[in-house]
Amino acid sequence: MWGDTTIVQASSSALTGANLETVRRDNLSAILRHVHLHPATSRSAFVALTGLNRSTVGDLVGELAERGLVRESPGERLGQPGRPSPTVHAVADRAVVLAVEPAVDSLAVAVVGLGGTIHELVRVDRPRGHTSPESTVQDLVDLVHRVGAVARYADRMVGIGVSAMAIVRRSDGFILLAPNLGWTDLALDRMLVEALGMDLPVTVGNEADMGAVAEHLRGAGQGSDDLIYLSTEVGVGGGVIIGGQPLAGLAGFGGEVGHIAVNPEGRICSCGSRGCWETEIGELALLRYAGHGGDGGREAVDAVFAAAEAGSPTALRAFAEVGRWLGLGLASLVNIFNPGLVVLGTRFARMHPFTQDAMQRELDARALRMARDLVTVVASRLGVDAPLLGAAETAFAPLLRDPIAWVERHDRLAGQARTA
Numbered sequence: 001m002w003g004d005t006t007i008v009q010a011s012s013s014a015l016t017g018a019n020l021e022t023v024r025r026d027n028l029s030a031i032l033r034h035v036h037l038h039p040a041t042s043r044s045a046f047v048a049l050t051g052l053n054r055s056t057v058g059d060l061v062g063e064l065a066e067r068g069l070v071r072e073s074p075g076e077r078l079g080q081p082g083r084p085s086p087t088v089h090a091v092a093d094r095a096v097v098l099a100v101e102p103a104v105d106s107l108a109v110a111v112v113g114l115g116g117t118i119h120e121l122v123r124v125d126r127p128r129g130h131t132s133p134e135s136t137v138q139d140l141v142d143l144v145h146r147v148g149a150v151a152r153y154a155d156r157m158v159g160i161g162v163s164a165m166a167i168v169r170r171s172d173g174f175i176l177l178a179p180n181l182g183w184t185d186l187a188l189d190r191m192l193v194e195a196l197g198m199d200l201p202v203t204v205g206n207e208a209d210m211g212a213v214a215e216h217l218r219g220a221g222q223g224s225d226d227l228i229y230l231s232t233e234v235g236v237g238g239g240v241i242i243g244g245q246p247l248a249g250l251a252g253f254g255g256e257v258g259h260i261a262v263n264p265e266g267r268i269c270s271c272g273s274r275g276c277w278e279t280e281i282g283e284l285a286l287l288r289y290a291g292h293g294g295d296g297g298r299e300a301v302d303a304v305f306a307a308a309e310a311g312s313p314t315a316l317r318a319f320a321e322v323g324r325w326l327g328l329g330l331a332s333l334v335n336i337f338n339p340g341l342v343v344l345g346t347r348f349a350r351m352h353p354f355t356q357d358a359m360q361r362e363l364d365a366r367a368l369r370m371a372r373d374l375v376t377v378v379a380s381r382l383g384v385d386a387p388l389l390g391a392a393e394t395a396f397a398p399l400l401r402d403p404i405a406w407v408e409r410h411d412r413l414a415g416q417a418r419t420a
Contacts, residue, residue: 024060025402027052031060033400035070035090036115037217043072044085061088067407068094069114090115095406096153097395098144098200100192101163101207101388102136104128104180104234105298108385109143111153112392114399116218120147121385128297131181133191141195150196155414158399158406159201161391162188163210165237170252173204179270180234203394207231208345209246209255210390211380212239215343217393219381227341228333229380230257231387232348234296235270236278240337258282262329280325283347289318301347308354316354323355327362334367334375342377345386349379 027050034049035041046057064070072086092113101108108123122143130139144150149157166178166186175186189202212229215221221229225244231237236258240247247254258278259271266275279285283296290304291314307315330342344352356377364372380386399406 025404027060028064028403029401031057031088032064032069032090032403035064035088036396036400039089039115040087042085042087046088064403067403069403069407090117092117093119094156095158095396095399095410096156097158097161097392098149098153099161099163099388099392099395100140100144101391102131102140102181102188103165103207104131107136107139107143108388109140109147109149110385110388110392111147111149112389114396116389118389119153120149121388122147123384125298128295131183133183133186133188136181137188137191137195140192144196150198154198156410157198157200159203159395159397160189160192160196160198161210161393161395162192162202162204163207163387163391164188164204165207165233165235167253167256168204168206170248173202175204177271201395201398203391203397205391205394206237206239206252206255207387208237209239209248210388210394211237211345211382211386212241212255212343212390213246213393214382214386214388214390215345215380216241216244218389219386220343220378221341224339224341226337226339227343228257228330228337228339229343229345229386230348231345232282233346234283236282238333240339242337257329257333260329260332262325262332277325277329281322281329285325286318286322286351289321290315291318305350319351319354320358322351323358324362326355327359328366330359330377331363331366331372334363334371338371339375342375343380344377345380345382346384349383352379 031046043057043061047054061070065072069091070088071091072088074086092115094114096111096113096119099110099112106123106125110121111119113119164175164178165180166175166183168175173189175183175188177184189204193202208229208231211231215229216227221227227241229239238255238257240255259273259276261275262277263275263280267279268274269276269279283301286304287296287300292300304315304318308319382389
């Protein structure tokens with residue numbers, strides 16, 4: 001599971017040297033993964049978590065410290081006899097990842113260190129229509145250079161994570177369709193690597209799936225292994241965590257909740273179907289309910305928010321209508337997935353004060369009572385940056401899967417660069 005400290009016990013005398021080495025590396029991975037997600041964990045806590053003895057835990061932590069991935073600090077005295085157990089922390093600048101997010105109205109880039117430390121994060125607006133793949137990649141590269149990701153962090157970079165508002169093939173990160181960006185059949189990972197000139201593994205994922213990962217690991221969903229995350233900018237995205245694992249489906253297309261059919265007599269959706277949930281709770285729906293014409297955009301949406309905050313009945317009714325349809329769709333998702341938590345992300349979080357009453361009424365009326373009683377709906381804790389930070393988490397995979405292999409490869413390449 002995401003963030004699990006799953007320790008392998010090496011108790012059989014029949015284990016070979018190769019088996020023992022595999023067990024050791026798996027345990028190093030489990031401990032580093034825990035430190036990455038849970039800062040300031042004591043050695044004694046690791047003993048309790050893993051069932052390993054103090055000596056073995058000390059050896060594992062010591063090896064990670066020797067490799068520069070963790071450090072220890074004196075533990076706090078809690079009024080108990082004996083020396084307090086040292087506390088283990090991730091070394092935030094030993095290994096970092098680059099996260100990028102090409103959204104419709106904005107572009108964002110972040111450099112995130114081990115342990116979740118955000119070293120750099122910049123988000124800039126961009127005009128509607130300036131979304132061709134080539135111009136998007138060039139703008140992202142410019143942002144990467146603006147934060148100094150190549151100049152300052154290239155020698156410590158683990159990988160690149162991309163959060164894309166798109167249907168993404170799980171096997172290779174290939175973007176099949178991004179209707180609100182106008183993209184089809186796009187190898188965005190290859191374009192980025194070539195433009196940046198960085199030979200790094202790239203993980204591309206759907207932005208709502210990335211948001212779900214981030215909220216589950218570091219946001220409002222911490223401690224909840226069954227949750228649904230919803231996001232909106234122009235369209236509507238959804239990410240689902242079941243039993244602590246992201247739900248991807250056979251090819252990675254799972255979670256496209258914005259395209260569930262809720263209104264057979266509704267409007268044509270950007271995906272080509274009719275009556276998708278997106279057509280009733282997305283950006284254009286809000287503006288339509290508020291009496292705005294045109295193609296939408298951030299300024300028009302901000303005007304509706306401002307009117308609602310000033311008490312405009314028309315704007316408040318528009319949000320209530322979005323809330324009604326939001327509750328109707330959520331009722332189906334609650335009945336299907338039986339989550340403990342629904343996290344409303346990005347613009348849905350901003351809407352929540354205006355939509356929650358209508359949403360709750362519809363959810364109460366339509367969801368199965370036993371499932372409805374178990375679910376809570378909350379606003380995102382990570383806000384608009386959740387998908388970007390989720391992309392960062394996925395980019396750490398090579399390091400967290402095998403810390404020693406990554407360190408050895410990194411140090412070998414660094415040595416070759418120094419002697420070149």
